[in-house]
Structure formats: C-alpha cells, structure tokens
C-alpha cells in the first residue's frame with residue numbers, strides 16, 4: 048500500500064509539472080484529491096489494515112496528500128497572481144494624459160441683448176408678452192390703423208401666406224392682442240420681444256428676418272414725458288449713465304404724435320465719428336402716444352385712457368453696443384464670431 052501511495056504521488060507530481068492552464072490544474076485537483084480520487088480510495092481501504100499498520104499508512108497517505116496539495120497551491124497562487132496582474136494591466140489608466148477640453152456653449156449675443164433689455168424693463172415693472180409670428184392682417188395692420196391702401200401693406204414689403212395671413216412685419220400686433228386680452232383693464236405695461244419678417248434683400252444693415260422689442264403702456268394720465276423718461280432710463284442702463292436721447296417728429300399710423308428716438312453715439316460719446324456719420328447721434332427706435340383709434344379698436348376709451356408705445360430693432364441695439372458692423376453675423380453662426388461673446 049505504501050508503494051501504491053508513493054507511485055500515486057510520483058504520478059501526480061509528474062502530471063502537475065506539465066500543467067499549462069487553470070483548467071488543467073482544476074482537473075488534476077479533482078482527479079487526485081477529489082472524493083472519487085485514488086487517495087480517498089486508499090484512505091477508505093484503511094479499515095482493513097492492522098492496528099500497527101494503520102497509523103503508518105495513514106501518515107504516508109497524509110504526507111502524499113500534503114505534497115500534492117502543496118504543488119497545487121503553489122501553481123494556483125501563480126495563476127491567481129497572473130490573473131490579477133492581467134486585470135490590473137487591462138484596467139490601467141494613464142493619469143498623466145492631458146484631459147480633453149469640453150466645448151463650451153454660450154448664449155447667442157442677440158439672446159443676451161434681449162435678456163438685458165427685458166431685465167431693464169422688468170426692473171421698471173413691465174411684464175413680457177408674446178404673440179404669434181404668423182399673424183392675421185387684422186392684428187398686423189388693420190387694428191393698428193394701417194388702412195388697406197397704406198404703402199407699408201404693399202405686397203413688396205410683407206410675406207403674405209394668404210390674403211389675410213402673413214408673417215408679422217412688426218411686434219406691434221402684440222399691442223392689439225394684449226389690449227383685447229385685458230378687456231379694458233389698466234394698467235398695461237408690457238414689452239414684447241420677437242422675430243419679424245420683411246421682404247428686404249439681405250445686406251449689412253437689412254435682414255428679411257430680424258428681432259424687435261415692442262413696449263406698450265396704457266393707463267390714465269400717461270403722458271409723452273413718461274415716454275421720454277422711460278426711454279432715457281432704458282438707454283442709460285443699456286449704454287451707460289452719460290447717454291442722452293433726443294426725439295425727432297416722425298410718423299407711424301398707430302401713434303400720434305410719433306417720434307424717432309436717437310441716442311448719443313456710444314462710440315464717440317457724441318463728438319462725431321464713423322459710426323454716427325459725424326452727427327453724434329444714432330437712431331435706435333420709433334415711439335409715440337398710442338393713436339386714439341388704436342385704443343378704441345383695442346377696447347379702451349381714448350377719453351379716459353392714454354398710452355405710449357415704442358419699438359426697437361434688437362440687432363441694431365446689439366450692433367451699437369458691441370460694435371458689430373454687419374447684421375448678417377447674427378445669423379450665419381460663424382463660431383469665430385459667436386465665441387467672442389462667451390464672456391461678455
């Protein structure tokens with residue numbers, strides 16, 4: 048029996064020395080040490096031995112088992128170590144690699160200027176109102192006192208969709224819609240930002256689509272001086288406290304009297320430069336006292352209520368603020384242009 052055990056040990060160690068994979072090692076472990084293996088079998092047969100032989104053979108069997116186990120352990124340890132190393136190697140990251148910078152987006156300069164203008168007027172107690180870009184002729188023209196034969200209604204100037212529906216040419220229709228909605232209640236104090244459309248050929252100062260901000264105030268005793276004070280406050284917040292305004296008589300069908308408003312040139316401070324064509328002044332908006340007929344059509348009694356309205360082109364305001372020379376920059380989305388506004 049002793050010889051059998053020794054032979055078993057030799058055979059096992061021999062086979063183990065050729066082991067080439069974890070799988071083979073597992074197989075050999077089962078083969079020699081498993082419940083159905085030869086060692087177990089020998090140990091089971093010990094019952095038949097004499098009392099003197101039993102401890103001797105038992106000792107040999109344990110030694111054989113220990114010897115085989117030791118080699119298996121050793122090989123197992125090597126496999127485990129190799130596996131760990133492989134895993135660590137495959138999971139390794141190079142912490143010295145420089146990071147990939149992420150692209151930073153920014154608010155479009157026009158949106159920024161709109162937000163800024165909104166903030167200024169919200170600070171004066173206005174709320175923001177909006178209206179549709181596809182508008183009825185009634186709101187865009189008719190209710191704003193632009194009779195059918197008014198030159199501004201010329202098909203050349205507007206994008207008509209049907210006889211009665213067009214792309215709005217101004218944000219002024221939101222005035223009418225707001226009056227309708229408020230059903231004679233006062234005060235109305237709104238500004239309406241939005242896109243407007245005109246049949247213009249695009250060039251450095253014209254765009255077939257651009258953005259306006261409209262303002263409307265209706266209440267009792269609203270006067271021209273309120274309009275002037277409001278606009279002065281606005282331009283001084285927008286362009287700095289030294290900014291001045293002047294009003295020139297003008298004409299809009301929906302305001303009477305109407306004015307065009309100039310600001311002192313932000314580039315030269317009023318001394319005269321290329322931007323203001325040496326005049327020291329820049330026209331930035333149209334305004335006036337709401338025409339009694341417009342009030343009436345909107346459901347407000349002109350004998351009781353008065354109001355003022357103004358409208359400005361956002362692109363022009365932004366161009367003057369940032370020294371942008373071509374309106375098309377706003378819409379061609381050249382990143383070299385847009386990136387200049389990341390931090391303003």
Ligand code: PHE
Nearest residue numbers: 217219299333334356357358
């Ligand atoms: N809607 C006018 C325009 O587009 C501007 C304006 C608005 C003038 C309100 C007066 C009052 O030119």
